[in-house]
Amino acid sequence: MKRQILMGLLLPALVGTAAMAETAPAEVAYEEGAVAQSLTGTPGNPDEGANVMSNRGLGNCVACHAVSAMPDVAFQGNVGPSLDGAGDRWEEAQLRGIVSDAKMTFDGTIMPSFYKVGPYIRQGDAFTGKAFEGELPPLLTAQQIEDVVAYLMTLKE
Template identity: 65%
Template sequence: MTGRLWLAAVAAFAAAVPAMSETAPKDVAFVEGAIEASLSGMPGNPEEGAKVMTTNALGNCVACHQVNGIPNVQFPGTIAPPLDGVADRWSEAQLRGIVANAKMTFEGSFMPAFYKTEGFIRPGAAYSGKAPEGDLPPILTAQQIEDVVAFLMTLKE
């Protein structure tokens, strides 16, 4: 009986809370390179953002960027701008746009588009015949983008 009561309470709560909607990569609206609204509909977690930035299989931002705010990075990158003070140089919307797809702000940037699923050049098809067909999944999820942006917003001078 208690299990049913608990389940009913959870269902009532879920119905009362408005659903947060995630913006699909194809539906992202860039305004001069910036993305005004959260991609996940949820606030970012700066601690998770730091993990994404330092994890090889995720964003691995520290491979190119130096960030003094993240200690103990073994091989900090030096080929992209340092990120210390980035929250003083860019707004949250601008940072979201840069992390999602830097090419929308900086044409010719070598920074990967972390929240993109289409429009890739696939040279593997010409050389190996093994390039994937169709859309690819984004490198980072909408929430991971929000987490990275939340961390970047902590990097002030």
Template identity: 45%
Template structure:
């Protein structure tokens, strides 16, 4: 699946929906991306984190393939000590809520939607 820390092909075989991806990005019960990443596009949402890199301009800094690799298995990309869970791993990481143990946090469609959304975040 991984080639140079990227996942080259879509998880669903179809492009993601950026509007749905924005919703998943902000959802505190699923991706919870805002807990670690500040995002000016979602300035109306409270409690942006500063643990991960800002998402402002991320669509210019990353390719879809790189984002897919990060979201699918952040541990393979950043190393085992990253706080970011692998959203498409059956074992997403030690700091993951018990309800997600043994299953993925996000579906392939949700990951593709988030990728489509993040690609809209330009400088």
């Protein structure tokens, strides 16, 4: 009985601690474009990061970037720079900032902001009358950002 009571008290506290570890998109602290602190407090999984980067329903980074380490992924892009050697060119904090919101590092870039909820310029109402109402969710979750960063850190020269 004592064990059940103790677990009943500890479990919500532990779950609350895990939930607090994730940084909300609007709370991300950029320093010269870099994000020093993990968005989740959990290390990224490079295998999951590769999936996010190559999956058209997720990040689809390869639509614009070439990655030699992904030879089985067809139709890699050439709009953005090659990501070969990304782990040598940038530090982890810089990569986290670029993947979260590249506009904080590269003024005028066309790279999407993957972990941002606004503000956005919404011109859809003027053209279609069907612009999304309310707050848009980020394109990727905080853990997916960490996974992509972990994968990019494996891309060495």
